[in-house]
Amino acid sequence: MNNRSGNQHSATQDTKQGAISPRKLMTALLAPLFMALMAISVVNVALTPIAASLVASNSQAQWIVSGYALAFGVPLVAAGRIGDATGRRRMFIIGVGLFTLGSLLSALAPSIAVLIAARVLQGFGAGLFNPQTTGIIQQNFQGQARARAYGMFGTTVAVATVFGPMMGGFLIQLFGEALGWRLMFLINVPIGLATMFFSLRWIPADQPTTKNTRKQLDLDPIGMTTMAVATLAILFPFVQRGSNPWIWAVLLGGLALLWFFVHWEKRYKARKRPPMLDIDMVRDPAFRNGILIVTLYFLGNTSVWLIVPIYAQTHLGMSALGAAALTIPSSLISAFAAPWAGRHVLGMGRSIVIWGFAISIVSIAATMLAITPVENGQISVWVLAATLFGLGIGSGMVISPNQTLTLASVSPEISGTAGGVLSLGQRMGTAIGTATIPSIMFALVEGGFHWNVGATAAFGAILTTLTIGLAITIADRRRETTTLQRTKLEGQPEPGQPIGVGVHSA
Template structure:
């Protein structure tokens, strides 16, 4: 563990927790825009005459720009000022939300969403860097526990908030409220951030920005995410999109070679590969990537099934995930307090409970009468939420526990990149399986049977991803046990 930075030591507990509150509120606002817009797509389609490709790009553009911006923004925050980058990102997020709210056409909304994703990618790494800067030891675990609880609430409440806003604004223009809500909230948070965020930080000794490395990494992320973001499961999917993955392999090789050469010249690369020698960081990042490949896809699948299959209104479809949010918020807070003593075993138990909850959700969606399914799915998701709270925040704490504070921004950024890539891959795999089943069965059977089969197929993909995360958790436990045995010897 690294020593507590002098600037954090001088701040009172009240000021540090207030700064944390501002930071995590901005993170919640950022994450909300990953989930709440999904339920607004039918409204956008009606209002702007947007086609399937445009609707897909409205969602994908935000996620793609988010992923591309994370690492360079994290590096800039580490070597210059997290506070400044935070304010820049939040200002840009507020302005671009206004642009999205006023967009008169689908292409302009796509541009606005891409720019909004860039702004989100600027501000999110600063949140993680600031948490590491402000807290140490057990207190950091509690902070990440709260962070995980609020992020979990944001992810799960996103569809509900989106559905409520559309109900208020109407099917034609209700989607604009999804973006309008960010404007007053962004302005208020800017005021508090300018007052409360620490002005000093322990900066990285090196000020090398490594623009070539940043460009190469950006192309790697772009070519890796793009084919998944363009996958819908429909007959219009172009199989040539998978050729982007060839570019991923080529540019990833170039990135590794360049970073090694850059390091050999005594300069600081954009990604310090030495961080990946830390098993806590490497294994935690893998677990988070796979977990985030499953969770957003599951929420999207649940929303699609309830709205299209059971014909629930958006607001009611969104409410089904509320028990997951509430349960995960409680256990995330508890997990933040237990992680110092229970470690990775807490994450493993959480993943096992999530698997049970998701399995129950599949049964609840497909076996009982349709009028009972939403209630039973909600109960099953509450079980999954109890486990989910023991995954996100404890895993975040364990992942960053051994990272030097001077590398907090870029280390957190790489973890976020993993989550965004995982989300792109998972959503594509789950949703394309869902829609491919619907296209394959067509009108051969009754509608509810088709949607039962589609939900089951997509959910099994998500369940498989959680099982992989569980196996990674067991692997990490085994590595830690071996490390402890060597130290005792």
């Protein structure tokens, strides 16, 4: 790996701390990412014991989930911009520190109010360090090494999503309901402290990668504030999951603020000032399509891991641990699929993402066909673990390759901001999917239909979402192929570049 510019370091460059190992660098980056993503799903199996322990209502318990989700999503883009402008390692360590403090306060919370506040702090910390992860990867890796790094990133995302409920169910079963949920949060504290220590040793110290200086730092405060409030307003109706009309009025207000934000950023750039988010970056077809692809995939994929435990526990009477165990095969195969996809994405381009969507769609269709026989006792419920196996393969072939190809279309100088936008797409997809798709199942069951009908309909909605994502990916592959043909006419691309995607050097 070569140096990218005078003020940037490669992952193997000598620093004051000594030679930086790429493996150590990725360990420092991915350990807190795993904790942050696992913290989203780990409480799903613990809400009932938490509510009993802290004497909380169902609506209060729901804010344990909602508060974290909102606080995670709101600062993503702004945090990426601040990291780009002032140094990513600093922002990364600050974020990990806040997440660790939030974890400790959550474990020791004496009341539901303190727990909700601690979860908000935990989510805010995750929102600060998450975009720095992609920015640091873009800054320190190139070519095939970067693709492998995003393969590891994809493995972390896939495994954390389904490992959370498993770990939560295991701790509650082993230590009891009163102590088990507290240990779910406490386990993050030593990991977070170790991450902060090793980040200083294993993550190269970076300098600002924009034209801002300390004396003339321009972070576009109006743009940052508007984007944060718009994100909060758009996410709120989905994480709150209420039916009051005023909640959806908040969504309309968020969309109006987003419209204002776009026009403000255009004006800010026209005045020769650095916008928080360069709208031209979002207009780039590779980047725009990548955001749509990841949003749609997370909208459908993450909903699966909510529907399956609910169906298995509430209707089939399985334990929390048993229901979570249904996800183990998919989790394990995704840990192998993502690195494999990382090794091949530079040669295959978007076609590998197409195959990932196709395998995911087949997996969801097979699950739909299996639900009624499971309901009738004709086949074992563990068949669902087999049908969902393909979803693990698909997620490994979609998430990390899409990350590689999407971020390859932007300059490393603004990769933290771009990573924040990409992460926001994931959070938006997760919030919308987990709010709307399970509600289809609940609405049909409450309307008098059998559970198998409700579950099949919910999986049908997931199938539709993934099919739309596949169509967008196919369209982007055509754009990619056209770009490749044009590039060949103009001259061979540099070795290691993704097919049809231009890589900008800092």
